[in-house]
């Protein structure tokens with residue numbers, strides 16, 4: 091069943107370097123089952139060590155849903171020990187997503203609830219489609235966000251806004267999600283209804299691809315090192331943060347790409363980076 095519930099697509103031609111990871115479990119609205127998480131982790135391992143992978147877009151194949159969170163039906167049949175084991179593997183999967191060296195973009199075209207929302211918080215950027223619905227409904231299920239939501243959302247929007255969402259279990263559409271700084275970009279309804287524009291469920295993905303294409307021509311090692319430095323910036327003290335930035339900078343100095351950037355500037359042309 092591997093790679094069926096999570097599909098990894100490598101783009102070609104002008105988009106070579108973009109990888110799309112598609113959650114594909116329509117019958118359960120992409121709910122995170124043991125099997126889906128296993129497939130997801132296998133795909134992430136492939137991406138992590140792929141030197142040609144420059145930008146990763148995470149999307150859903152299911153109309154109106156990004157991911158419905160933990161599989162509540164599978165959960166009902168688990169012993170407490172199995173629940174703990176499953177939560178552990180889900181948290182590992184999220185850490186693996188968050189720590190991918192490449193930039194990641196979540197295209198959210200529908201419900202991203204509980205674990206589904208927490209998964210999107212492990213991406214570097216989020217794009218909301220017209221039907222995006224983001225929320226942490228856990229307290230309405232008499233549990234609390236258990237896959238990093240309390241930490242990652244707090245880092246993103248602060249404790250008070252996070253409490254507002256968690257205490258109420260409220261679901262946010264694209265506008266409030268944008269206003270609260272949860273998503274970087276959104277696609278409004280009218281735009282997707284224009285002639286020639288992609289259908290609703292594709293809108294967030296198309297926009298996410300636009301972001302990916304904007305990242306793609308930049309120095310691959312530089313983008314990876316920038317991600318690393320920025321990720322450390324919010325977790326370590328300022329002097330360690332500056333030290334990490336310097337260490338990351340040191341990684342780009344010996345690259346061919348850095349010299350190509352200088353040459354291209356001098357010759358007034360676009361640089362062509364190789365990722366080394």
Ligand code: CAA
Pocket residue numbers: 117118119121154155157158159160161162163164201203204205206227228231235236237
């Ligand atoms: N687990 C298992 N099955 C789920 C599911 C879930 N989280 N979410 C949806 N499904 C199933 C439904 O039971 C239904 O199955 P049947 O056809 O067999 O009845 C099927 O998917 C379709 O669902 P809906 O008819 O509800 O579809 P919809 O389009 O009307 O609504 C939805 C979609 C908004 C995602 C809605 O299904 C929903 O609200 N789901 C629950 C979301 C939720 O509460 N998630 C939080 C889980 S807790 C968590 O994630 C914490 C953690 O441990 C990390």
